[in-house]
Amino acid sequence: MVKGIVVGAVAVTALAAGGVGYKVMTKPVFAEVVAAKEVKETVKTPREECEDVAVQHQAPVKDEHRIAGTVVGAVAGGLLGSAIGGGTGKKVATVAGAAAGGYAGNRVQKNLQEKDVQTTTERRCKTVYDTSVKHLGYDVTYRLDGRQDVVRMAFDPGQQIPVKDGKLVLDPPAKN
Structure with a gap:
């Protein structure tokens, strides 16, 4: 009976170690992209706009x-x-x-x-705002190892994000 217990324990240990080894061997290579939302910011830049205006004053x-x-x-x-x-x-x-x-x-x-009026020229200035849209990146919702999370990326990753050593690779792909 002792022999059976020892053989059983060795078998369970081998199976457990094999399972862990399998899990280590099958680390995900990609994270699944659930959604990618472009993030923009509207920027207002002030500038001064001036013009010369004819103005009449009483003499x-x-x-x-x-x-x-x-x-x-x-x-x-x-x-x-x-x-x-x-x-x-x-x-x-x-x-x-x-x-x-x-x-x-x-x-x-x-x-x-x-x-009786006199006409003079006066310079009148006002502040106007130019608006532009600045691209900040993409808020990407992804799924990895059964967990869902969000990361900001500089580019749209498509349907997958590469994973190396259990971490997301957030660098843009190399251009050929």
Whole structure:
């Protein structure tokens, strides 16, 4: 019986060692690619864009209180008013004409001053963004030894990833 136990133990040990040896001998050469998704990044690059623009500004006013327009208007209004009527009515018409003419002359000079413009050229700049798409690689889902995992690769590996000594070979294939 002892002889049977010893022979049995030797047989089990040999079979176990043979199984381990078989497993070592049959290490996978490729990992199965389940999915490969391209990874991109949108990049915005700022740059300055400038242009020269014609701009109108009101010219500097020399007679702020519009005295010249008021005086010229008052004189013209007074002359027109004195041509109307006679006696006391003539004096009233002259004074009224001078007042109305002074106001009208002031308004005319104001409108002329507002329309008196100078044109200059100004440089106007703004920031604009150029967009581009940068390729980052591929997120590859693979299956190896019954486990599933993800790795980022620089290229699309196709349907398999080579395996050497139990590790993925992530270098691109040599070009012929």
